[in-house]
Amino acid sequence: MSKSFTKKDVAEHKTEDQGIWIIVDDGVYDVTKFIDEHPGGSKILKRMAGKDSTKQFWKYHGKSVMDKYGPRFKIGTVQEEAKL
Template identity: 80%
Template sequence: MSKSLTKKEVSEYKTEDKGLYIIVDDGVYDVTKFIDEHPGGAKILKRMAGKDSTKQFWKYHGKNVLEKYGPKLKVGTVKEEAKL
């Protein structure tokens, strides 16, 4: 089930105990169980947890990576926040 999260809510998921979430484009992905499989190592995922990782993701990955892993890791989308 997909849920809508604010960037602030995603920022709370930055520890392995609570979960490691990253944002890519408008998707929110739980990479907690993927850290040991990540070819680039766990360190970068832990460093980017709770943040918008779009720029860094597309710098090192092609569209095929998100197509392959995205469906099983995606937990929701980023909710638009009102700008004051």
């Protein structure tokens, strides 16, 4: 069963010490161990840490990238927040 996180949970993971988490679509990904391998460099992952990176991810990556790397780094999903 997939673990569920709030956007606030993800926002607390924006340094290498805390872990670098990003959101793509409704998935939460821990890319801490990937920052040095990222072909685009670590800077962009560090800049997007703790944030919804959906728009930026799909701008530069295709479905094949998500299919290849997504399962390796996905740690859960973003839970829907109550709309008042």
